[in-house]
Amino acid sequence: MKGPIRLVVFDVDGTLVDSQKDILDAMARAFEAEGYAVPDDAAVLASVGLSLPEAMAQLAPDLDAAARSGLVSAYRDGFLTSARHVEPPLYPGVRDTLAALRARPELLLGVATGKSRRGLDHILVAHDLEGVFLSTQVADDHPSKPNPSMLLAALRETGAEACNAAMVGDTEYDIAMGRAAGFATVGVSWGYQPVDRLQAAGADVVIDDFAALPAALDRIWES
Structure with a gap:
């Protein structure tokens, strides 16, 4: 060499x-599953690159740590479910x-x-x-x-x-x-x-x- x-x-x-479509879809599923208003697409895409806990803190700053942890788990489940259908x-x-x-x-x-x-x-x-x-x-x-x-x-x-x-x-x-x-x-x-x-x-x-x-x-x- x-x-x-x-x-x-x-x-x-x-x-x-x-993976924009999968990310937006999984984020919407996560917030809906946990009973919260879905962030707009621009806010979600602006958080891409952060680890999930930090992204959720940015998207849902008024929620406590336990609630944000629930969103993280719901997102992971939703993303993998979505990704199994059509690969980004x-x-x-x-x-x-x-x-x-x-x-x-x-x-x-x-x-x-x-x-x-x-x-x-x-x-x-x-x-x-x-x-x-x-x-x-x-x-x-x-x-x-x-x-x-x-x-x-x-x-x-x-x-x-x-x-x-x-x-x-x-x-x-x-x-x-x-x-x-x-x-x-x-x-x-x-x-x-x-x-x-x-x-x-x-x-x-x-x-x-x-x-x-x-x-x-x-x-x-x-x-």
Whole structure:
């Protein structure tokens, strides 16, 4: 292997897979099942990227911890029920670009997601992505984004250094997490938060097409 180990860590929802429909459906089911008014779609999508307890605290700040815990359980049940029917699709270019990045001998791939281990495994199996990511960090094992715990664990697992690592995501939480860990940060414009929020959070670059990622990474690491 020539040169330093490079590490690229991806968010999942809104970055690799378009799970918007499933997220909105499961959130509506959860609030309805627990007898609360359903938050509007914009508020739900703005919470994507946070771990579920933090997302529920943002969406239902007036509820106590026990009530929010009930919402978390209802959401998980509803999401997996919904996901069993139609799998959320990969965004265009994801599969080909991941293959191109994996072909680079110095480059390793990882995931850092607010999903549970069960939820992430479901997505990886459904899209035949098992074995693609050397490091898979999930909400079960870490504080919520933007805490850098997931990315620091990915560095330990892969042996990469933060100066040779990049975080790719669609929310300000991804960008803030990456910056807190010392990673370069790449925002994607096709996800659940607008580009201006990614830029305000400090994204080094925002791309509009997944196929643009390899060149964007090269520019970042060559600068």
